[in-house]
Amino acid sequence: MTTQLLVGGMVYSSPAVPDATALAITDGVVVWVGTDDVGRALHPDAEVVDLDGHFVAPAFVDSHVHLTDMGLRLTGLDLTDATSRTDCLDRLAAHVADSDQAIVWGLGWDASTWSGDQPDDDMPPTTDDIDRVAGGRPVYLARVDEHSAAASTALRELVHGIEAVTGFDAQGPLVADAHHRVRAAARALITPEARHDAQIKALDHAASRGVVAVHENGGPDISGVDDFRSLADLDHGVTVRRYWGQPVSTLEEARAVVSAMGADGIGGDLFVDGALGSRTAWLSAEYSDAPGEFGVSYLDEETIANHLRATTLAGVQAGFHVIGDGAVAAVAAA
Template identity: 55%
Template sequence: MAVRDGVVTWLGSDAVGRERFPQAEVVDLDGGFVTPGFVDSHVHVTETGLCRTGLDLRPATSWRHCLQLIADYTASHPDQPIWGHGWDDSGWPDGGGPDAAALDAVVGERPAYLSRIDVHSALASTALRRRVADLPPETAAAAVLSGDAHHLVRAAARDLLTAGQRAAARTAALDAAAAAGIVAVHECAGPDIGGIEDWRELQALSHGVEVIGYWGEPVDSAERARELLSDTGARGLGGDLFVDGALGSHSAWLHQPYADAPDCTGVCHLDAATVEAHLRACTEAGVTAGFHVIGDAAVSTVVAALERVVDHFGVTAVARCGHRLEHLEMVDAEQAAKLGSWGVIASMQPVFDALWGGDDGMYAQRLGAARAAGLNPFALLASQGVPLAFGSDSPVTALDPWAAVRAASQHRTPGSAVSMRAAFAATTRGGWRAGGIHDGVTGTLVPGAPASYAVWEVGELAVAAPRDTVQRWSTDPRSGVPALPVLDSGVAPRCRRTVHRGVILHD
């Protein structure tokens, strides 16, 4: 491959290349291989960095273990507010759950904000809660806060972070993305996530990993849509514009109650009228709209609103906007067919299934095995022509695109997986397409494409698998499509270098 001025100019055999470009600087990959750079279609940059620079609770195997991690961090970081993330009680032994008094006993008078793995609920110390003047009284005794109470305490915790801490977190997150072979991320921002100040600071950061931003705030007129887009500089008005919450926090909005909470059907954050008004305004303005939708009631609300908007403006006008649905975990065949015919993009996170799918995973706990088996139906969506873009929702799951490829091609429900080739496309070209790039070459390595690529080492894969299965064609070899590494062993290729538009981001 030859690159000039940030663009791929030629591909061919080694001998021809050396003869054609005798003066070129030559980089010998020594057995490595090159892929297009990955695109993560859904991240939260600052929160990802805070997880890396702050307290990571994802390793906690029980409430007792979680408390020990908090205590150790508190002792080693005296006189600092505590920001942590990642506890997941769905895998903890029965009988041990979050307890507000126990948290206070560990952190004392320190403000502490500790988000659950899905970031839709959190533990908060009494010292932090006291900083929220209008916190509802009924939350005083609640160990875990969700909904509006969660947004309030998160905003209070965010206000305690210094500009230096936020800047260090963002740089750490984007450095980690580059080290994972990621050249671009879709930041899903909004008033209740990081707030406008965080968004402005992220826009001002010069890093190298491209940040494509979405702002999750509803509008009710085309004029307001254009105004908000101009004011924020966002690519679209969507991302985490919450219609509902998350299954793990019992806040995804369902038609039928949770199996493990029979009196609960989740939370509706946006009613049907607000959803439709937002879609109408954005479609009239030619702006990408989008929503966070997980539960089947949330999906039904958005699909019904889209249908009314299609009836009013026509399919072409709707498809031209590239509207997006984030997560889209509970979607049926009829809805998938409609979304495919309207050109609506599904921005999904395959590692959710790897973490929480299966007969005994969190999904089955919350919904029962039968309902859980229908979640994240990648094959169904692909078969109906719904464009797929894969990401991590980091910090919910790690910045690890190969893990997403593996999870999508090894879905825990038979019949729901897509091919490894399709999964790879959804983490490369799919991300650019979801971000509004339709030139036909970005996200590939062909002459004329941006030189955005990663160099990978497969040595560890050779140890983990027999040599003749280290690489395998994921499509018919006669097609000439390059091989992808076998990921069955669970060992991913190691990123040796990441380049975006000819600029080295990681080496």
């Protein structure tokens, strides 16, 4: 057996040892927590590591990630800090000039926080705006909640009949089914190599923050089958637990989905509704800034109840994406 004794730190531990400064690790297992002097006496032959005042805590688990998205944001077009429509388009132009990828994938814009000197600087980019900057390239720019997106004409044209789909807007961001279809078209343009690089980048980032396990919340309208299955082949020290957001109605169907997808659970981001910022969260009263709009309901109470029954019989963890009070009420009733 080999033992390391870590001393001189601030160790997060139980209330029984609130002043812990040291811990002993034998063959990868924490076997003791306490103070430096007691640790040295109990483990005289241990390799001593000086923590130099650093804080020590159990590793973290991130229970809701989309690894490919996270990696693309880390390596690509991150619009989280954009301050206006003009700024967003300037960032897009700079990225287009430097990127040779088949799809320009941007994430994180939030027009509700924008302002500026130009007309409509507090509004999302339009299709014409994006076309003017990106020319004929497919461009997908997801809002911060990823339940709506602005998209170029070149990307929209990859979805046959999108004009007739719920949530379509010729110039504004796409929501609901129109968004899901455009997202799938954009996702299909990401090469396997680019996808793998993004996933590894995301896991490296998680590890750098003390995260040792993540829960991927995938689904047909989020990551797609190929992306979800590819996660099983990753070779990385961070554990990936996978949840697939697809409704099932019978025990047999639940077992079939788990088997086909290699999923640890059927839920996670199983959409009951959308998000407030995209006005797709399912509300019991109309949106105060959009009279007559109550959001989107993707699953009704009966479908939710059948899903819960089927997954319970299969011994598989269920779960839902629920934002609005109307969606919460439906899940609670089910």
